[in-house]
Amino acid sequence: MATLVAFHAHPDDEVLLTGGTLARAAAEGHRVVVVVATDGMMGPVPDKGAPRLDELRASAAILGVHRVEHLGYADSGHGPLLYPDPPDRTRFARADPEEAAARLAALLREEKADMLLSYDPNGGYGHRDHVRVHEVGKRAAEMADVKRVREATMPHDNVMRLVRLIRLLRIPLRFDDAALRAVGSPSSAITHRVDVRRFAEQKQAALAAHRSEVRGDGRTAAVMRVLVRLPTPLFGLLLGREWYIEGPRE
Structure with a gap:
């Protein structure tokens, strides 16, 4: 059995980009670890802790994940402004890439990771934290000599078909056309297509x-509300496949 480490930018990314893959790997008896760079919060962490990390742990338990870790950074936000760091931690986009990579590499060594899941060079849709995940991953x-790297992505054509459907249904989607044109990868670049329809119920x-x-x-809340209310077979039809690009380490 292998150990799979999935490195993500924010809580909820683990579901949207790799949830079915993680559930499938866990069901097949592999050890599955999720690491998030940020806690998904823009401001200081409250005394009770970051609520989105609690949600991540609940999500991970449903997927069968064995361990969840946070690298210790704050969300950098999306848009033209990069706000000052909160008083208790650094925004991931401002983190020293070598320091962040060393933190992740230590986890990879500790887990004796056989495979790392990361992001494509554009981070899926250009979010600064997602791009940094690609670089740090x-x-x-x-650093950790992990030779099997898979970069999560989406076929651009599939993304645009989904966007057209969302707009046809008049579901609010707060992305401009220029940003949407940069989402995903050309189909020719994708090396691995994973059918996860069997795990649609867990993913949802x-x-x-x-x-x-x-x-x-x-920006995606309205779409997420629709997704969690869909009949599971329809959810599986829409989000029952996940895509990866073979990384440069193998």
Whole structure:
């Protein structure tokens, strides 16, 4: 059995990009570890802890994940402004890439990781924290000598078809056309296509565990609310496949 480490930017990314893969790996008897760079919070962490990390742990338990870790950084936000760091921690986009990679590499060595899941060079859709995940993940794999790296992505054509459907249904989606044109990768670049329809129920339940995102007013909240309410077979039809690009380490 292998150990799979999935490195993500924020809580909820583990479901949207790799949830079915994680559930499948766990069901097949592999050890599955999720590491998030940020706690998903822009401001100071309250005394009770970061609520989105609690939601991440609940989501991970549904997927069968064995361990969840946070690298210790704050969310950097999306948009033209990079706000000052909160008083208790550094925004991931401002982190020293070598230091962040060393933190992740230590976890990879501790777990004796056989494979690292990371992001494509554009971080899926250009979010500064996602792009940094690609950079830090690639460097950490080098440091820890993890030879199997898979970069989570989406076929651009599939993304645009889904966007057209969302707009046809008049579901609010707060992304401009220029940003959407940069989402995903060309189909020719994708090396691994994973059918996870068998795990659609787990993936949908794990997404629903991210209550603050589903019930909030973020840019994708309206779409997430629709997704968690869909009949499971339809959810599986829409989100029952996950895609990866073979990384440079193998």
